[in-house]
Amino acid sequence: MSADRLSPDELRGLFLFESLTPEQLAHLAEHGRVERRRAGEAVYVEGEPASCFYVLLDGTVAMHRRVQGDEVEVNRTSQRGVYGGAMQAYIGDPAEQRYQGSLLAVTDCEVFVLPAAIVAAAVRGWFPMATHLLEGLFVGMRNTQTIVGERERLLALGALSAGLTHELNNPAAAAVRATSALRGRVAKMRHKLAMIADGRLDGRRLHDLVALQEEAVKRAAAAPALSPLAASDAEDELADWLDEHGVRGAWELAPTLVAGGLDTGWLAQVDAAVGGDDLESAVHWITYTIDTELLMGEIDDAVTRVSGLVGAAKQYSQLDRAPVQTVDVHELLDATLVMLQAKIPAGVRVVREYDRSLPTVSAYAAELNQVWTNLIDNALGAMAGEGTLTVRTGRTDDRLTVEIADTGPGVPPAVRPRIFEPFFTTKAVGEGTGLGLDISYRIVVNKHHGDIRVRSEPGDTRFTVLLPLTPA
Known part of the structure; x- marks a missing residue:
């Protein structure tokens, strides 16, 4: 091999040219040249006019494609004889074609370079039937790939969106339900507070009741999860206690009180703080307080799940x-x-x-x-x-x-x-x-x-x- 040329025999050693005639090899050797690229240097750049066809002689190269402004490595090889550049020069006017990617030298490289016009004329002249077949195959596959690719992307996006919206719907619906119920509980709390504070309770008792309310909130936040059997037994015990003390609707109040971690001993403190006449209103008020805390916990959990799903979607994409x-x-x-x-x-x-x-x-x-x-x-x-x-x-x-x-x-x-x-x-x-x-x-x-x-x-x-x- 001379400084910037390959002999016909050297060209025959490349798998792309091994079946050409001596005359064809001599034609390519005459019009081709050897070029060198240092590590990190571009052999050709995506989007520029596809003016040349390149064959790797020595070194390692990497193919890059630009995807939404980012350079993405598609392939990397050191195989002697691999080619790229003006590969579709035989289709239409070579001047209108552009490189479909960028080829970068990973190490110092040597490439054999042929002008696109020479490649186009050689392929059309030496292989006319193959040219027509390749042109039909290339254009047909490009059109098919475009249609199928768009359809596949839409289907994938639809499946992904359906799954994500399904997952988002559950916590979103739970938050809506909890918010609606919370609004009703707050209204009832205001009503019960007005009944308690209408003058029947002196300041000390009202202060004690508010302190018990704060304690109920803390107990609700730390309440342990009970098994269904344990919860049922606790609810029965609380309902019996409420019935014995003349509190109406005991079967409705007991599940909320148990969920908030309250028991009969704690309710006895409420009875001592407000007295028997105001016990029912006080128990209802504390029940609404616990219910409100539980609903706010549901909303917090639902919103956290939505945030987590959005974060997962962002991490995924x-x-x-x-x-x-x-x-x-x-x-x-x-x-x-x-x-x-x-x-x-x-x-x-x-x-x-x-x-x-x-x-x-x-x-x-x-x-x-x-x-x-x-x-x-x-x-x-x-x-x-x-x-x-x-x-x-x-x-x-x-x-x-x-x-x-x-x-x-x-x-x-x-x-x-x-x-x-x-x-x-x-x-x-x-x-x-x-x-x-x-x-x-x-x-x-x-x-x-x-x-x-x-x-x-x-x-x-x-x-x-x-x-x-x-x-x-």
Whole structure:
């Protein structure tokens, strides 16, 4: 090889040109040249006119695509003979075509460069039938991919939105119900307070009653959860006490008082503070106080759940975040499980076995969430509504491991070698476009320089993702 040229024999050593005739090789050798790029330098840049066709001779290069303003690495290779650039120069006017991505030199590189016009003329002249076939295939696939891709994105967005709105609806509806009930309880509290404070209680007794009300609020906040049997016994005891002291509606008051952690001994203090004539009004007033506290607790819990779901959705989609970031995989896994909650059948038990001592890793968080989504969705589909889904994290040497396991029938041995192939699926027609494992493989292996493995037998299928703890 000369300083900036390749001989025809050297060109024949590249797999792309190995079947060309001596005349064709000589033509390309005459019009091509060798160029060098230093590490970090661009071979070509996305969006610029596709003026040249490039073949890698030596070094390592990485393909990048611009996604909403962020540079995302799509592939990385050091294989001699791989090519890129003006790959569709044979279609239409080469001057109108632009590079579909950016090719960057990861190490010092050498590339063989051919002008787009030379490539276009050679392909059209030497392979006219192949040109027509490629043009039809390219245009047809591009149109099909656009239509199918838009449809798939809409379906995925619809499923995600349906699941999220379903999860949001429950706490939102609970907050609305609790707010409506709270309004009624506050109105009754005002009414009972007016009856108590109409002059029948002196200042000292009213002060004691208010102190008991504050104590009731504190007891309600710390009240332990009782078993159904224990709660029923406590309610019967309280109802009997209220009936003996002439308090009407004992069966309605007892459940609230028990839920607030009150017992007959505490009610005796109320009786001593206000006297028998005002006991009924005082008990109703304290019951409304406890009911109000319990309702406010429900509202607080509902709003917290809504906030948690919104946070999980933001974590899952990685909105307003850089494509590459330092992440805790447990947060990503939890966010994915929240987003898929509506798809998890009642018969499937979810088990989390997390190693919380694991360090954070540098990763494309949104893409990893897509990997978890594909693996969990496939596991749920395999179990057909019943079984155990286990999400496990750990460490193997210098790599972090995430394992998604299910108790389904397993992956048949005849199918296992093909599950990471593009477009391969075991699903019936109309039940989706595939298993998503090809996408998962490319995200884990090509983008994160990790590995994804499968081990399967009936009742125990495990997909293990291995991510490097130190960024490549």
